[in-house]
Amino acid sequence: MLTVNPSQTPAEVAVVVQTILRPGLEKAVRSVFSQDFAGRIHLLVGVDTHQGGTALLDRLAADCPARISMTILDPGYSTSRRHGGIYPNAYGGSLRTILSFLANSRLVAYLDDNDWYGADHLSTLVAAIKGRDWAWSGRWLVHPDGSLPICRDEWDSVGTRAGINSGRYGGFVQPSGLMLDKEACHFILPLWSLAAFPDGSGEDRLVFDELHKTLAGAATDRFTCYCTLSDHELGGAHHQTEFAARGLSWVNDPALVARMTGLLAEARAAAGKMDWAAVEASAQSLLSIHPQHAEALFLQGRSRFASGRKGEAIRSLAEACAIDDTHPDWQEAWAAALEDSRRRNEARRIRTGLARRFPGR
Numbered sequence: 241m242l243t244v245n246p247s248q249t250p251a252e253v254a255v256v257v258q259t260i261l262r263p264g265l266e267k268a269v270r271s272v273f274s275q276d277f278a279g280r281i282h283l284l285v286g287v288d289t290h291q292g293g294t295a296l297l298d299r300l301a302a303d304c305p306a307r308i309s310m311t312i313l314d315p316g317y318s319t320s321r322r323h324g325g326i327y328p329n330a331y332g333g334s335l336r337t338i339l340s341f342l343a344n345s346r347l348v349a350y351l352d353d354n355d356w357y358g359a360d361h362l363s364t365l366v367a368a369i370k371g372r373d374w375a376w377s378g379r380w381l382v383h384p385d386g387s388l389p390i391c392r393d394e395w396d397s398v399g400t401r402a403g404i405n406s407g408r409y410g411g412f413v414q415p416s417g418l419m420l421d422k423e424a425c426h427f428i429l430p431l432w433s434l435a436a437f438p439d440g441s442g443e444d445r446l447v448f449d450e451l452h453k454t455l456a457g458a459a460t461d462r463f464t465c466y467c468t469l470s471d472h473e474l475g476g477a478h479h480q481t482e483f484a485a486r487g488l489s490w491v492n493d494p495a496l497v498a499r500m501t502g503l504l505a506e507a508r509a510a511a512g513k514m515d516w517a518a519v520e521a522s523a524q525s526l527l528s529i530h531p532q533h534a535e536a537l538f539l540q541g542r543s544r545f546a547s548g549r550k551g552e553a554i555r556s557l558a559e560a561c562a563i564d565d566t567h568p569d570w571q572e573a574w575a576a577a578l579e580d581s582r583r584r585n586e587a588r589r590i591r592t593g594l595a596r597r598f599p600g601r
Contacts, residue, residue, distance in 0.1 A: 252279030254343035330440025
């Protein structure tokens, strides 16, 4: 076990990540590094099996900010029955349970290694859990390629007594959207090691069932975590129905995905030449296929600002940054547009957040 920036003093919040060392782990961990939460964070990363090399862990440990204590637990074997261990959970065995108890914080959030957080995920969960036992956020569903948010999940991981799981399960929240007060949830934590279904999955259903039946929860009413769907999940009947209802036919159409890729390349090239009319045309065509394409909205905002349509530009830039807040240059463009429109307090707030999340930028 390795701990970077150790502290005996409990952190304000902990984040538990179980991993098989997929490439997505880097984005997941760096999203914790760039949280706008002002307090100390204890980040715990537990390795179940090695599908990738450990050099990534070394790199992340070296980059860990001073305000975050990072503990890496790699026992060298899996506790999952699927890999020869004794616990039925096929996706990490007892790791989430162990790391939850090991966390040096009363408040524990969770993050899968192919998901990531928006910048205010932890700060909004901490605000929501005050006076409660657990809290949850909404999520964005992300294409299996791991780069393109599809839409907000408004039907599956949506909390208590809501969505497609309300009748059978009383609702549902995916682990990456949860924060637990582990003193209140002490006897629930072992359920992370179990399974509700024969394939070794469903531990999240067991945990949620206990949370919503026995403890007081609260929602942030924000969509601040990003869940990368597997190909199997993408093709699930409920997701397909909801995508179709929202006109998101590109999700299942490789030709439309290719068309979006081409339009994005055109818009980027036109922006490089400052041909703002061409940028607007390409971005608009792309957004007609995928209305929540973050980079298309950003490029549209730049073109509208250059064309003097400043109010429309601010709206496009704000929406782009709300969907994907990992680009400091996008947020700087948004702040500049606000400042130009004499909305200086809003611009200052964005730049203050940038300075906290990206020190030395």
